[in-house]
Amino acid sequence: MADDLSAQLRPITADEWPAFTRAMHTVFGDPLTGPYTETVPPVAELDRSLALYDDGRIVATSGLYSFRMSVPGAVVPTAGVTWVSVSPTHRRRGVLTAIMRRQLTELHEQEREPVAALWAAEGSIYGRFGYAPASWRGGWTGEAGRLRVRDDVDTGDGRVRLVDAEEFRPAAARVYEAVRRWVPGNLVRDDRWWGRRLLDVPEERHGANERQYALHVGADGEVDGYATYRITGTFTAAGEPESTLTVEEVRATGPTAYAALWRFLLSHDLVRTVAAPHASSDDPVRHLLTDPRALHAHPVDALWVRVVDVGRALAARRYPAPIDLVLEVRDAFCPWNDGRWRLSGHPAGGYCGRTDRDPDIVLGIEELSAAYLGGTSLAALQGAGRVTEVSPGAVTLASTAFGWPIAPWCPDEF
Template identity: 65%
Template sequence: MTDPAALRPVSPDEWPAFAQAMSDVFGEEMDSSFVERPPATAELDRTLGLWDGDRVAATSGVYSRTLTVPGAVVPCAGVTWVTVSPTHRRRGVLTAIMRRQLTELHERQREPLAALWASEGGIYGRFGYAPAALRGNLTGRTRRTAFRPGVDLGTGTVTPVDVGAYRAAAPRVHEALRRWVPGALERDERWWQRLLRDPADRRDGATARRYLLHTEADGTVTGYAAFRVRARETADGEPDGTVLVDEVRGRGTPAYAALWRYLLDLDLIRTVEYPHASADEPLRHLLADARALLPRPVDGLWLRLVDVDRALSARRYPTPIDLVVDVRDEFCPWNEGRWRVAGHPAGGYCGRTDLDPDLVVDAGALAAAYLGGVSLGTLHAAGRVTEVSPGAVALAATAFSWPVTPWCPDPF
């Protein structure tokens, strides 16, 4: 077992070796600028590295993010850059990294939640993480994407713009919308800069990223979209291009629908792909043909409740709840035990109690249900939740739900 104390933050001078270690394990060629110096989003004091002589054998980092949860916005530790060299596997290194991160978050009373994007699905469940927001992976043939009669496209205008105009207008729309969607993350200047990077060697045969703005008659920007096009032909010379959609956001149905109509009507395009769509993307409900776009949902954002009391007190509950939950959490023992969870649409409370439990739930199941995208009833059916008081599962499943499907289009 590796001693968590052997892990330490990386210094600026050590960054190139740290970045190269990530590149080696991920099996991808990092941009030279990334290897040479930390990116603007890096927080070196929140990194952890394990050194074997002059060589970096393991890496990890944390971003200080802000996450939308049901009814609130909460600080969240964005876990990233987690690698362990093949020479140091099966020695407890990853466990030491996870334990060190979560213990420091708890002891320093920093973020009550931690989140990550998992490179492999079987790794992080044993540390109390669980998929809490799916990505929809929408695909379809554009010729079948006619809208239902009566869809309101409004009177605004969709205009192709350069990256400068997009960068000036899109953040305001994003900020207005992201506070209503559980799983959404803030984007400050650093994150917009990262999002808009477009190196030619990462385009996989597609065009440079293209941008759209939706503008009302008074000049107000009410929507934006980012996309690429990959041109190709069939064997008999017919056009068979693909529009690769990065993001589409609109402040209201007309702006959203008009942006999609532009994308779906592009010349020479026959297929649309939207990997980071919401698992319940509204576009599907605009279509006359319900089978025109096929979702293939996969896990997106994984969540971990660092402190059960702070996390459950932070979110809101659409219906009243007052239950005792017995939490099982071997990896973070400070969460073990019985908690009274009370809440309603205006606030929440969670504190220690000696009362008999209504539910018994493991930490991963609680994390899966936290954003409202996974039902506690489903987790009960899977054996992850034990009902002690009759009706407690139905009450908790209703109170932990949320009207807006969790969605995070920002891998980190």
């Protein structure tokens, strides 16, 4: 039945966008707000959308974005899965399976992106299609009065300036481009995506003020860091300030600018709580504080990854430690991946191709996808019984080779 449904899926036209987005928002229970409810947003790629019609009504939606994503030591074309919804009138009919199969099959047959990624609305949905959490958000909060930067932290001789969005955007883009390639999971942001990133719709502020833009200017006069944040101003019944400062993003090309930006963010008056819901799971800010316990992290899965083509995906990334092993990959949903692959890699490059040699490790596509960005240990997955070691020591070797010094992080939801 899924194959029949797959054939019925088709891309939408610009005229169909309002009905398409209404169908999607209805499923998610989101209010229709913002400037793109009736007109197609600049980041949309309608030729990569899919809709299912029933009696003239859209009952399922999906789409893909053409991304380039940083992975360990490289940048890899990545299909960003988005807009996925199925009307409650058409649940349990194989519609989602048809969408996933259509997307992944076309990516493979057209030799497009070897990797796909998404943000999962529910944690139990996408594992059966081979997706797995490959990055985490630290999601921390803290009492402002206890969040103080250590006295011995060097914040340099630069200064922090509050600017408008027009001045902020080109300077921040230069900083982001300088740092994103080192962080697996970071996406290349072109002008369209910077426009989306900085879109500030009043109806979507949820009681906060307009976004604030800060630039750090080094002693040499060059911008070397930036931060964006909002403040939700509230007071207690007794008239005491009880505001929350929500940090959206802090990036810098060096530790001095990074520390200076955090000292600035943690020095706001009238703020009782600081929150960084989208922070990296290994954000260095914890190591800047006089009291590390003042920061309360609430880790949650972030970007989910799916290896679409094993050979191309594993050959595209780099490996900080040498590896030469045979992986037996189990992938029932994408049978072109099923089988044995010889992976040979090192810091300068990699090779991955079919082999008939005996396997050193046996694992499923979920486990391989979880480890792809270097943030999930194959040894941890082995401990959970999800990776089988055939050759003694193979999992230790592979865990080291697949790892990366910086935890994967994707600050861009799509």
